[in-house]
Amino acid sequence: MAKLMLQGTGSDVGKSVLVAGLCRAFANRGLTVRPFKPQNMSTNAAVTAEGGEIGRAQATQAIAARVPPHVDMNPVLLKPQGDRTSQLIVRGRMRGTLAAARWREGREGLLDEVLDSFAALEAQADLVLVEGAGSPAEINLRRGDIANMGFARAAGVPVVLVGDIDRGGVIASLVGTRAVLDPADAAMISGFIINRFRGDPALFEDGYRTIAQRTRWRGFGVVPWLSEAAKLPSEDAVVLERARAMPENTPLIVCPVTRHIANFDDLDPLRLDPGVDVAMIPPGQPLPADATLVVLPGSKATIADLAFVRDQGWDIDLIAHRRRGGAILGLCGGYQMLGRTVADPLGLEGPAGTVAGLGLLDVDTVLGGDKALRQVRGTARGARFEGYEMHLGTTTGADTTRPVAVFDDGRRDGATSADGRVAGTYVHGLFGLAAQRAAWLADAGAGPDHRASVDAALDAIAAALEVHLDLDALLALARR
Template identity: 60%
Template sequence: MTALMIQGAGSNVGKSMLVAGLCRAARRRGLSVAPFKPQNMSNNAAVTVDGGEIGRAQALQALACGVELHTDMNPVLLKPETDTGSQVVVQGKRLATVKAREYAALKPRLMESVLESFDRLRASYDLVIVEGAGSPAEVNLRKGDIANMGFACAAGLPVVLTGDIDRGGVIAQIVGTQAVLDHAENEMIAGFLINKFRGDPTLFDDGYRLIEERTGWRGFGVVPFFSEASKLPAEDALDLSRAQTGKGLRVACLTLSRIANFDDLDPLSQEPNVELFMVKAGQPIPGDTDLVIIPGTKSTRGDLAYLRVQGWDVDIAAHVRRGGFVLGICGGYQMLGDVVNDPEGIEGAPGHSAGLGLLALSTEMTPDKHLTRVSATHAASGTPMEGYEIHIGRTDGADRARPFAVVGGQPEGAMSRDGRIMGSYLHGMFAQDQFRAAFLEGLGAQTSNQSYSSVVEQTLDALADHLEHHVDVDGLLALAR
């Protein structure tokens, strides 16, 4: 019946993590709580119980709440396909692909869907904790805004503004935001939080008081940097560099320009006997790599071209000649074949692109998106696994006779004759402990037998504890209306 909104004085200030922690703290108080983000921009998506997709950050927040994922939790999802255009997903379903200026004209029409989803959630839960997007200080984007103050004013929600002290200039972030907002918008802001502090927080006491005096807003606390955040699913491609390293199996993942659903890698990053590293633009694939992962992408043909510009096709060919393993997931699976056809221009200009030729397959892009949760069996080990599919395109060919997995009695994915080249549409497979162990053992690696889901749950509890210790959580929740 009540709601509170967390906005940021900039992008990547830690809003998603704060909302997840507050969701868990509210749940532990016996409240039924749900997350909500009116508009998200991410190629990292999750499949919901109602057959749609939402941003992966909202999936983590829903986990913190202990509730099932639903498209109402993120009614507008923007999935960048090029530098200037994005696919627009509304209440879980693809609406259109538009340029930035076209989206600006579309936004006012989307407010109805945003408020509709929000009202359904508010009627179903004791508390809804809302996350903004970017910063309300971007007043050049204020017209038709559905993500920050435009939504807060339309829904009548109190706002807590979050600043990131780790990047510097946090006083200017908070005070400057007040300076550029109009009076009605400033009236919606009930207070502020300082996030990601390193060192002795008392050293910021004078700055904290100055913000309170300059703005008239109440401070709700200074949150020290939460180092255990690396154990939670990545919410942004920038977070991929945080993958922990160990000794043992060396796994290289290509950082594609439109990389999607990259949290597939999180369970691998926490295996102590796996060294996972991201190969960035301009870097070669190291010669001592055991497994190369070609991840999902929002633009298969575009990232095939990008891969070749980096010279990674040559590196992969050399890796295969040395007897190395390759796993392509979703768009990466499509790249492993002989050709990717897009006659209707679903992902860009109509045409076709030669694949890497490592599997006897061809893919044709189709307008319908496949969104489903999947129970499967890993063909090589007979291990049960869970995952989800979120892709366009159909893939077929001779190597499908050797499937990567079996779904409902039907083959899924493909493998080469020697089993070293593998492709699958299944995301989320490595989050399954039994499958992850069997897969890594098949590559000759030792496994830890750790429970990935338990690690995530324990980390969410630790995050809530962290906020309880440093933030006036009761005061924040009392703001909700």
């Protein structure tokens, strides 16, 4: 079996995109490929066919490898839900809530489960491509590590280190990582990749040689800035500004960025649609009065974000938007906020109790029970959709007699106000199909299905990596 791990000099150096591109590139060469990330932290997750949660990036990497996402691809997922707490998801299932201080003590006990998942993927594949988390240079976190060198050494996986030249200081980042690592950890690294280079790579030849000389690692190539990466589903960052100037009368979709926003990749199909303008509204700014649709997004802390919406005055903006005839859609936690009340009798998000919702839907939510995790298909507004459910709690009330979605298995989901202007649903990924976007935007039309756009972007990224990286050498390293 072949196996290779990409680690980075820091967070957000492009590891996820490079692993996705390599998954597609090697799949195009006829190899059976599986992506793997031992430990991820993200508020954006995907639901697998077996009803488990994994990081959104690993689901995208599975698409790149042309295989269904599986919980073994991301056995440990941390989902921040407060300033110092996270949900712990192990092999797709929630195992409880952890305070930050407890995580360092408990993670070492998860290594065996991580290795079991990795072994399961190895048995299925010609090649497993592993993504690290953060940086191995964070040596203060080394004890008990399962995300970087702790995993690499336990599983015997060779490592290639990724440096992001666009943020500056890439020579110091790579050479400095080599300097601070324990010798046994440093021995796992066989080479480096320079990522996100703008301009003529010939201008960096001296720097490239300097890194190789100082680290004694082999360089595997310089990857240019990959604009197609912007078309992949979001995981670690939210675009807070409008990405492009749009023609007059282009439908404007507005999404307030709450403190605990989650699954904001629900907006990606709209953001990437050439016929739609999407504005992510940061705290301190009002919701634009010219919005066609306001989307209240998912949340990892519904009650806290409900208070945050009021603190920002967005509740007043929503009422004014509805009065002007505008449409409002709540997704998951946003759906819960739109109702009359949100009850937390078990204290899952903080002190037990009930708080008033925004009162825009005649529904009430009670947090608790088993977490709903399932892929779903059906019809909403007369158009097909494909998505997934991922939520705690149940929502009932008069407006649920006008559901947003009817699943293929006959179940109904969501609620719609009597005037039709306000709706809420637990369906994530609702906007992926073009016909569903067009249904929400009336006569606005819609671009291609999001899955097709993602697939085309993965092909373009893979083609670029074939040109700019020594893939034969990487594969030889993986087979070592």
